[in-house]
Amino acid sequence: MSAPSLVLVAHGTRSTRGVDMVAALADEVSSAVGTTRVAFVDVLGPSPAEVLRDLDGPAVVVPAFLASGYHVHTDVPREVADSGHPDVRVTAALGPDPVLARVLRQRLREAGWRPGDAVVLAAAGSSDPRALADVRRGAALLAELVEDRVHIGYVATAQPRVPDVVRRLRAGGRRRVFVASYLLADGLFHRRLGDAGADGVAQPLGVHPDLVRLLVDRYRGSAQSTHEGRVSGAASAVRRDRRRVLPVR
The missing domain is CATH 3.40.50.1400 (Rossmann fold)
Known part of the structure; x- marks a missing residue:
């Protein structure tokens, strides 16, 4: 059984350097957990729904936000629902931590x-x-x-x-x-x-080994529960996690 794909969801920016930083962060995470895709909820695409529609198999969405506001509480759950993907877990946001x-x-x-x-x-x-x-x-x-x-x-x-x-x-x-x-x-x-x-x-948090490990920990905790949920009933597990979604802007 393949491991879930990780979808790293960030806010989005018109700054090329900012987009590159998010991509570099995803690259570091992928070296530890495998397939990692990036999605944005504002400014640019692809959106989380677009990324999820393109994925086969289970997925874990990690909101890369430092506080839980509109994007985490509203945008991310809506995008997951709009994607129609049948097997998605949404983790807690990154911060505070x-x-x-x-x-x-x-x-x-x-x-x-x-x-x-x-x-x-x-x-x-x-x-x-x-x-x-x-x-x-x-x-x-x-x-x-x-x-x-x-x-x-x-x-x-x-x-x-x-x-x-x-x-x-x-x-x-x-x-x-x-x-x-x-x-x-x-x-x-x-x-x-x-x-x-x-x-x-100070510079933004950016690509830091401790931040990479935090993202990996978020993913692995949810990926493990995703596997257990499929064994005992994937559909009910997805519904439970959607009710638990933790947001941030």
Whole structure:
């Protein structure tokens, strides 16, 4: 019995570099688990439904989002349903997770951050309160590692905006302020952070060995349950997982 195909679902970006980063991440994951396809819920294609229609055999969809908002709660389940694929599992989104906090700390260090420097976690933002709660949890996980409060700023949706948070910290006496980019890949949102007035901006999470392992773990946990579900009744297993879908934007 063949292993399920992995479908890595990302937001989408017009940035060639961002698309290349997502493709490189999928390549690293495929070296560990086999067939890995990439789909996007916005900006460009292919969509998850298009990818799933092209697959034979079971599939595991991994939402590569760092917080659970509209795209994870609504877009991904709708795309799975629209595909008509009879055997799909959807895993939890990537974040928040302690693994991501460790990668964020490394990216901050690479950008020149030192203990004692203020940290702003820059997230895309969402109108979904569940996604904002996930961002707060991500900030709390990072705060444990940097041993200081991590302030939150948003790039697109929700308040406060990143530049406002940076200004407030400087007005409060923080000499050095660094931005931790809580984004998966390069793109318009990340480039906006360069104008936030910080002393340094960390790179997006990108292709990192720990992130690759997190994706592989998400897949393997669901792939194992997919196999067990087929033995005991594949149709009911798919219905249960659709009710459990965990989202993020």
